[in-house]
Amino acid sequence: MFTLMKNATVYSPDYLGKKDILFCFDKIALIEDSIELTALKDVNVIDCSEYIVLPGFIDLHVHIAGGGGEGGYITRTASAETNDILKNGITTVVGILGADAVTRNVASLYAKAKQLEMEGLSTYIFTGAYQIPVVTLTGSIQSDMVFVDKVIGVGEICLGDSRSFEPTFEELSRIAAQTRNGALISGKAGLVHFHMGDDEKDMDYLFRLIKETHIPKNQFLPTHMNRTHKLFEKAILYLEEGGYIDLTAGFIPNERDSDCVASYDAILQLIDIGADISRVTMSSDAYGSVPVFDDKGNVISSETVSTKILFEEIRIAIKQLGVPIEKAISLITKNSAEVLKIYNKKGSIEVGKDADCVICDKDLNIIKVFAMGKEY
Structure with missing residues (x-):
């Protein structure tokens, strides 16, 4: 019923200093000296x-029902496991479909989110997938937003990729308008979440959406923005126009892929140029596939990643690159909660919010995780 943490060095993510924290059931009851x-x-x-x-x-881009399949059935990935997520400090996930909305669907995604919730995680989902027209559970984007408790937006709609369904600007505008309408009625975030491939020219759609429509800029969230240097350059310009971006952990430059920008390097670059970090989030893309295509479009290899990489790369930003804890942690706590419109209960250590926290040693190794007041 009660958990009392004594003499903790607390980052809310803002630095609070030494504090005692009291949990009562699933809420933070007190924070005092x-x-x-x-x-x-x-x-x-x-x-x-x-x-x-x-x-x-908060990991706002997780293929909780599994992903992959671009190289045939053998390349399908397994679905998420609660313990594998919680042990990495993640207490809230947003489930998402990707390229395959045929053998997987929004109903199975919803069911998986409910399972993970019953096992201790806080969960939400996006309706839709790569494809256009958008696949839904109830028959429309608005109805999914209004009547399905876990649906907080639409995505991931694929752009700039060989797997894209090549939507027009008018189609994207209509999807955004439908999502906006559903968000207004339901009081939810109404995010339109975009998968960005390596063709940065499709970012022009995003620039047009925030300039030519009446949809607020915080309802568009393109992800994988550190996939290539050119895409990251576009991301910086998009931030300057008031947009929001999501970085993806796991893009590590190597012999096979030398053009990507590691998330920790991207964070440092954004801070160095004075970008508004409050409009930047970071996610893992866990349990999805990372296919490699040859020049004929055939999948020659396919890998998957764990949610572990999310905090691993935040830790590198802090420990090796000198990014302040407050700024680095905000990308996977406060910023994500605000863009998801769940900051009233998630994303910071404050009285009245959900009792979600991560206890680390001085080297930022995870010691304990609490989700809704329960220790894992």
């Missing part, structure tokens, strides 16, 4: 004098 509970019994007291406490991480 010192909390004494002599009158209460059965209090789980944790000495955090040598530890750092961070908000539970």
